[in-house]
Structure formats: C-alpha cells, structure tokens
Amino acid sequence: KAGVTQTPRYLIKTRGQQVTLSCSPISGHRSVSWYQQTPGQGLQFLFEYFSETQRNKGNFPGRFSGRQFSNSRSEMNVSTLELGDSALYLCASSCPDCEQYFGPGTRLTVT
Amino acid sequence: SQQGEEDPQALSIQEGENATMNCSYKTSINNLQWYRQNSGRGLVHLILIRSNEREKHSGRLRVTLDTSKKSSSLLITASRAADTASYFCARGSNYKLTFGKGTLLTVNP
Numbered sequence: 001k002a003g004v005t006q007t008p009r010y011l012i013k014t015r016g017q018q019v020t021l022s023c024s025p026i027s028g029h030r031s032v033s034w035y036q037q038t039p040g041q042g043l044q045f046l047f048e049y050f051s052e053t054q055r056n057k058g059n060f061p062g063r064f065s066g067r068q069f070s071n072s073r074s075e076m077n078v079s080t081l082e083l084g085d086s087a088l089y090l091c092a093s094s095c096p097d098c099e100q101y102f103g104p105g106t107r108l109t110v111t
Numbered sequence: 112s113q114q115g116e117e118d119p120q121a122l123s124i125q126e127g128e129n130a131t132m133n134c135s136y137k138t139s140i141n142n143l144q145w146y147r148q149n150s151g152r153g154l155v156h157l158i159l160i161r162s163n164e165r166e167k168h169s170g171r172l173r174v175t176l177d178t179s180k181k182s183s184s185l186l187i188t189a190s191r192a193a194d195t196a197s198y199f200c201a202r203g204s205n206y207k208l209t210f211g212k213g214t215l216l217t218v219n220p
Binding site (some may be wrong): 004033035042043045048050054055056058083088090092094095096098099100101102104105107 | 135144146151152154155156159197205206207208209210211212213
C-alpha cells in the first residue's frame with residue numbers, strides 16, 4: 001500500500017497570505033488528522049476529519065480550517081498567515097483498528 | 112498542554128549501548144504509543160502498549176508501562192547510528208493523539 005502523501009513538501013509564504021496544504025491518506029483509511037509541529041509548542045493536534053465531517057478539533061484559531069473530500073483526501077487552509085504559523089504540518093490517516101500513519105509533512109515558512 | 116512528558120530531553124550514547132527514555136503522563140489512559148521522528152520528517156509508529164499490559168517487545172525495542180506511576184519507558188538495545196532520531200510518547204485515540212516534547216537520541220558511531 002502507498003503511504004500517506006502530503007503536498008507540497010515545502011512552502012514559503014508572506015505574512016497575510018493564505019495557504020492550502022493537501023493530504024492523501026492510505027487507501028481505505030477514512031480518518032485524517034492534522035498536527036502542527038513547532039520547536040516551541042511541539043506537536044499539537046489541529047483537527048480530524050472522518051467521512052467528510054470534522055469530528056475532533058484542537059485549540060487553534062479559526063484561521064485554521066480544513067475539509068475532507070469523498071475520496072478521503074483532506075486539505076487544510078490557513079488564512080492571514082502569521083510568522084508564528086511557520087511549522088511542520090503533519091497529517092496522519094488511520095482506520096478503526098490501526099495506529100495513525102503519518103505523512104512526511106509540509107514545511108511552511110512564513111516571512 | 113502536553114499530556115506526555117519525556118525525559119531526558121536529549122540523550123547521547125555510543126553505538127552498541129542501550130538507550131532508555133521515559134515518559135510520564137497525567138491522566139488515565141487506555142494505551143500509550145511510542146513514535147520515532149527522523150530530523151523534521153514524518154512520525155513512524157514504533158509500538159503500542161495497552162493499559163492492561165506491563166511490558167511489550169518489538170525487535171530491539173522494549174516498552175514498559177506502570178499505570179500506578181503514570182509512566183512508561185522505551186528501551187532500545189544495542190543501538191545503531193540509524194536509531195538517531197527524536198522519540199515521542201503519545202496518548203489518546205487513533206484519531207487524536209497528544210504528544211510529549213520528545214527525547215532527542217543521538218547515537219555516535
């Protein structure tokens with residue numbers, strides 16, 4: 001099986017812009033979770049989607065949003081980027097009886 | 112807030128030595144998982160230990176869990192340079208994990 005893929009792998013944006021990141025889960029996995037990793041805050045849960053519905057949400061401002069499509073692919077969007085949004089964004093897919101499988105991440109740099 | 116806290120924050124050893132990392136948590140758990148991350152890349156699942164298990168092995172990895180002390184440890188035996196990575200413990204469901212800040216393990220050849 002192909003693993004979790006994330007695109008793009010690297011991204012540089014300017015403050016105030018918006019960005020969309022994409023995640024394709026492992027075939028058959030219907031749950032996709034997103035995490036933000038920064039040196040200061042570590043790994044933090046953003047949100048989780050299952051069958052096109054947001055099922056869990058972390059403690060992030062409304063500038064962070066996401067969606068999931070009928071093929072389980074997911075996107076996350078960050079609007080009005082701030083310098084503090086620079087991070088590695090990881091997505092993970094899972095199934096009911098398996099652990100989370102993580103993608104390689106998207107490295108976002110906000111200048 | 113982080114629910115799993117690893118210590119030490121950093122560990123440097125020689126190839127062939129054993130490495131032990133510890134994780135403490137605050138609330139009750141159904142299971143605890145350990146992940147590895149190589150230099151800013153994705154996380155790789157290593158092992159899951161359930162709350163009714165005390166010890167689990169996988170290859171050179173040994174994980175113990177003490178629910179009375181709310182702590183777990185990960186032992187890597189006969190370490191290799193390729194084991195150099197950050198190691199995280201995580202608690203939660205398969206859909207939402209809470210991670211500690213991790214232990215950075217450096218194995219010197």
